Amino acid sequence: MDFRPLTDTERQRLIDALRNNAQNNRAILMDQRDTSFIGAVEEVTDEEVISAIKSVPCHY
Amino acid sequence: MLRGFLTTASHWLYGLHQALDRERAPAPALLPPAGSRAYRRLQRVVLAREVADTLFEDFAEHRASPRGEEEVGWILLGVREESEVRVRAALPAGADRDAGVAHVHFNSVAQAVAWRILRQADRRLAMVGVVHTHPGSLRHPSNGDFRGDSLWVGQLRGGEGAFGIGTADAKPVNGQAYADHVQTRDTLCFSWYALGDGDERYRRLPVTIADGPDVARSLRDVWTTIERYARPLDALCEQLAKVNFEVAQDGQVLLVRFGLAGSDHTIRVLLRQDEARFFLDQGGTLVAIDPEERQLDRAIYLILAELARPPQEAEASQERAVELVNAG
Numbered sequence: 001m002d003f004r005p006l007t008d009t010e011r012q013r014l015i016d017a018l019r020n021n022a023q024n025n026r027a028i029l030m031d032q033r034d035t036s037f038i039g040a041v042e043e044v045t046d047e048e049v050i051s052a053i054k055s056v057p058c059h060y
Numbered sequence: 061m062l063r064g065f066l067t068t069a070s071h072w073l074y075g076l077h078q079a080l081d082r083e084r085a086p087a088p089a090l091l092p093p094a095g096s097r098a099y100r101r102l103q104r105v106v107l108a109r110e111v112a113d114t115l116f117e118d119f120a121e122h123r124a125s126p127r128g129e130e131e132v133g134w135i136l137l138g139v140r141e142e143s144e145v146r147v148r149a150a151l152p153a154g155a156d157r158d159a160g161v162a163h164v165h166f167n168s169v170a171q172a173v174a175w176r177i178l179r180q181a182d183r184r185l186a187m188v189g190v191v192h193t194h195p196g197s198l199r200h201p202s203n204g205d206f207r208g209d210s211l212w213v214g215q216l217r218g219g220e221g222a223f224g225i226g227t228a229d230a231k232p233v234n235g236q237a238y239a240d241h242v243q244t245r246d247t248l249c250f251s252w253y254a255l256g257d258g259d260e261r262y263r264r265l266p267v268t269i270a271d272g273p274d275v276a277r278s279l280r281d282v283w284t285t286i287e288r289y290a291r292p293l294d295a296l297c298e299q300l301a302k303v304n305f306e307v308a309q310d311g312q313v314l315l316v317r318f319g320l321a322g323s324d325h326t327i328r329v330l331l332r333q334d335e336a337r338f339f340l341d342q343g344g345t346l347v348a349i350d351p352e353e354r355q356l357d358r359a360i361y362l363i364l365a366e367l368a369r370p371p372q373e374a375e376a377s378q379e380r381a382v383e384l385v386n387a388g
Contacts, residue, residue, distance in 0.1 A: 042139075043183040044217075046176075052187035052215050053172045057208025058158075058165040059133060059192040059201075 016040065099218030102254040103143040105189070105265050108272030111136075114150045115191060116245045119226050122193075131164040132157070133192030135171055136224075137178065137185045137276070140217035145188040147222070149178060149276035153192075154287050163204075164192050170290040174279050176297055177286075177305040182275065189222030191250065197229035199242075199251040201262050206255075214257035222265055223253045240266040281311030284333050289314075292357035300360075302326075317341075318360060320367065327363055329356070338363060 006014065017040035020026040027041040107115075115134065122132045138147040151174050153159070154167030179185050190209070194202070201209065201223055213221045230244040241264040243250045253262035279286065286293075293316065297303050302319030308330075318327040328339040328346070336356055338349040340363075351359040 041184060044179075044186040048215070049175055049179075049185070049187050050172050052212075053135060053175060054168045055212055055215070056135060056166055056168055056190055057212050058163055058204075059131065059190065059208065060163050060204030 013037075013039065098142065099140065099220070100143040101256065102145065102218070102220050102222065102265060105222040105252055105254075105267050106144055106146045106270050107267060108146075108148050108274060109269050110272065110274035110277065111147050111150050112243065112269055114274045114277065115224070115226070115250060116248055118150075118152060119193060119228075119248050120246075123228060127159070129161055129195070130159040131162065131193050131195070132159065132226075133164045133166060133190065135166065135187060136189040136191060136222060137175060138188045139184050140186060140188055145222050146270070147188060148182070148185065148272065149274055150191070151175070151276055151279075152283065155284070156287050161195055167287060167290070169294050170283075170287040173286055173290050173293045173297070174276065174283075176294075176303075177279060177307075178275055180305065185275075186217055187221075188216065189224070191224035191226060193226035193228075197227055199225055199227050199229075199249065201225060201253060201255075206262070209255050210257075210259070213255050219257035220254060223255060223262065225251045225253070227251070239264070243267055278307050278311070282307055282314045282331075285314045285331050288333055289331055289336070289356055292355065296357050296360060318364075320364075327360065329360070331356075340367075 014037050017026070017028045017037070020040055021028050026043065028037065029039045029041060030036070031038045118134070119132070122128055133153045134150040136145075136147045137149040137151065138145055151171045153164055154170045156167040156170065158165040175185065175187075192205075205223075209221070209223060213219065227249050228247050230247050230249040238244055241252045243252075250267075252265040252267045254265040255262045296318070300318060302317075302321075304317040304319070306315040306317070307313075308315040312332070314331040316329045316331060318329070320326060324343055326341045327349075328341050330337045330339075336359070338351055338359065340347040340349055349363055351362045353359040353362055
C-alpha cells in the first residue's frame with residue numbers, strides 16, 4: 001500500500017470527486033486491485049454529445 | 061498526580077489531533093466550485109489498440125470497395141482528460157454518407173443513435189474528434205476542413221478536438237521512425253492534429269496506442285439496421301424516457317425496449333434490416349403485437365395509445381374484435 005502524501009493535483013481531483021459525489025451523486029472510481037482512488041465519473045449530457053455529433057461539418 | 065498527568069496528556073493529544081486535522085484539510089485555494097475541471101491544451105491523442113485497428117481495417121476495406129475513390133471518415137468517441145483525449149470508439153461515416161472524391165459528410169443521425177447505445181455502458185463517452193481521408197498525399201487538413209472545424213470545435217470538452225487525416229501514401233523510410241503524430245500500416249497512414257477554439261491553424265498532435273477495445277465494434281453487425289431505422293429511433297429517444305438497446309442473437313438483431321410508466325412491462329421491438337417485430341413483455345410473458353404500421357415511431361405511438369385505453373374500453377374493444385371475427 002502506498003501511503004505517500006497526495007500531490008496538489010491528486011488532492012484536487014480527490015476533492016472534486018468527493019464534492020461531486022456529495023452534491024451530484026457522481027460515482028467515485030476505485031482501483032479494484034488496491035481500492036485506491038483513481039478518478040471520478042464525469043458523465044456527459046445527451047445534449048452536449050448529440051449536438052456535437054449532428055453538427056460535424058462536411059470535410060474536404 | 062496521576063489524574064493531572066492524564067488530563068495534561070489528553071489535552072496535548074487533543075491539540076495534536078487538531079493540528080493534524082488542520083494539516084490534512086485542503087487549503088481554500090484548492091476548493092474551486094464543483095465541476096470546474098481545468099483543461100489544458102491537448103498534448104496527445106491516445107487510441108485504444110482496437111480503435112487503431114478499426115481505422116486501418118476500415119480504410120483498407122473502403123479502398124477496395126466500389127466507393128474506394130471517395131473520401132471516408134469516422135467520428136471518435138472517448139474521454140477528455142486534462143491534456144489528452146483517450147479514444148475508445150470509432151463510429152463509421154455510414155453507408156448513407158454523402159461523399160465524393162473531395163468531400164465526406166457523415167450519416168450523423170445513425171452515429172447519434174450508436175452513441176446512445178454505447179453510453180448505456182459508459183456514461184463518460186463524449187465526442188472527442190473526427191478522422192477523414194484524403195486522396196493523394198495531402199496529409200494535412202485542408203482549408204475547407206479548417207473553415208468547418210474551427211466553427212465546430214468550441215463545443216467539445218476543453219474547446220479542442222483531435223483530427224486525423226488518412227492517406228494511402230506511406231512508404232518505407234529507411235529504418236527511420238515517422239514523426240510522432242503519424243501512424244502507418246503498410247501503405248496506409250494517419251496523421252494527427254489538434255485544433256482549439258480560436259486557433260488560427262491545426263498543430264501536430266502526438267499519437268500513442270494503449271491496450272483496449274473499440275467499444276463500438278459490437279455495433280458493426282447491426283450497423284445497417286441502425287442506419288435503416290436511425291431517424292425514428294433518434295426521434296423516439298428524444299421523446300421517450302425509458303428506451304433501452306441491446307444487440308441480440310449474436311449480432312443479428314437490434315433489440316429496443318420501451319419501458320411503460322407505472323409497471324415493469326415493456327414494449328420490445330426486434331429490428332432486422334428489413335423487419336420490425338413488436339411484442340408486449342408483461343413481466344416475462346411475451347405477447348406479439350401487429351400495429352399494422354410500417355413506420356417505426358408511429359407504430360410505437362399507436363401501441364402506446366392502445367395500452368393507454370381505460371380497462372373497460374380496452375375490454376369492449378377486444379369484445380368487438382371477437383364479434384367482428386365471429387361475424388366474418
